[in-house]
Amino acid sequence: MVVRGLQAVSKAQNGIGAFVLQCKRLEFNYCEMSGSSRGMKAFLKTRLATFAKENPGVEIVVSPRAKKHPIIRGSYINKREKVVCVRNLEVLQVLQKAELLRDASGAKIKKINKPVQSLNDSVRGIWSPYHAKADDVYKV
């Protein structure tokens, strides 16, 4: 046998080809009694059905959570969760938070210093002193 194959597995590039929304589940928790859930309850009554129809890829769960502030909990494909407390927020503010969680990737927030992130090798290659012109080589 002349040449053998080294096993490798293809890597995902979400958005190249198909885009899969990373938020897979949004859970809305509210309290029946407390006043901090007022906006959340109004959101559930007036806006949630439309929101769910607009986002068919997100599983929507509503459940009471007594004697606690209302929260929205987003579960993501990378197995992480993101929780936002929406106490005392108005309907539209709750909607904004829900959209924030829907659009999030679920990845841990980190500072991105490089302007480009890529799986491809650099086109230019690694700089080599033996291929550079004599003028460009730093002379000791």
Added chain:
Amino acid sequence: MRRVSRSTWDSLTVPRRCVCGNPIRFNDLLSSSFSTSSSSSSSPSSSSSASTTSTCRPTSIPTIRPSLKPRTSRPFSTTSSLAVVPSLLPTQSAKLAALHGRLGLPNKYPLATLGRALIDPTAEPQHHLNNDGLSNLGNVLLGYYTSEYLMVQYPRLPYEILKTAMNGYVGPQALSAVGTGWGVEAAFAPGETVDPGLLQFNRVAPGTPLYKVQGGVGFNIPRKRNRMVPNFENNPSVDAILANESPEMRAAREAQRPGQDATTLELAMASFVRAAVAGVYLHNGGLPFTKEFVHAHILSRKLDIDKLFQFEQPTRELSRLCVREGFQQPIARLEKETGRYSRHAVFIVGVYSGEEKLGEGQGSSLPEAKIKAAISALKGWYLYSPVSGADLPSKTDGQPNLPFKPAVIDVGDIVS
């Protein structure tokens, strides 16, 4: 003693859920799941029939569940009568509807098919209820589109590399990653109360040698934690394990055959993805839509073909290639060097056929640089891709009159 899956608890304890704008009535959901559990535990007839059917199946692989009860929930309507009322129909599952929406599938792709694709043969042995047939169909479709894409894109790829690249795109590991990337979760154990939106399969017990699982490779022996380098005491070879086998274990092993009793998450997930592709073919409108789906979800992934090569004798192979193609014999020439007598010598060698430079390599010794130059030349040959591009043969599926530009057909691998 019935095991209750985690998703069952979800369905019991999370009473109010909306299925994408269509809220399920709280009472219906709860009463049906309660009636399911009570009838399955109380009625002796159903349990006895379950035990008789379970004895027919081969019990070869130790599984987490000691006795596998056949599923009674139907992913879609069947003519046979149901012993137990299913707890949740596919159309009632929020998870399944969300998966359907996440993949952007059209309404004509029924939830029942997607639900059936999530049921592995290890969870449901009856072929008209599990994803066995769909998975086989999807496998053929995936193989078709992936192989034609690779052959047209890289007409000179050696057969071994073609196989490896196919495995990299549509092998079980890759497809399992695709399924995980779709957000598919697995049920703890298969059962009638499991949400239809979860992948159902029978897990192999921890420590079971994977070579006993159909399609599995290896021994699944747990390594010590934080041990980066495999040590051979903890990962003995097949021969060492078979040599130390006790007579009872040997008899048990020989009595067993690799069956479909249990499988791993990776294999079950891969089989789901294949079945989902088959569903696209069956419901979305045939081959053109399947091609679009496969290109969007599978072939758009990143796989570096040039990193799949492992040459045994690259200089010899390059020489044979030049003989076959009628080029002049390749000659390696030293182009630049530095620090020949130092610790960090660098040599740059180019390999030439007459006046033509075929490749270049850089190494810390002359043979290394020469070999790298030969590898670079061979990769330049094998990874040839037509600049103007060619049409995929599947372009004319269903439309035979379309203009078609055929691909390059290479004479084949180099035989030495």
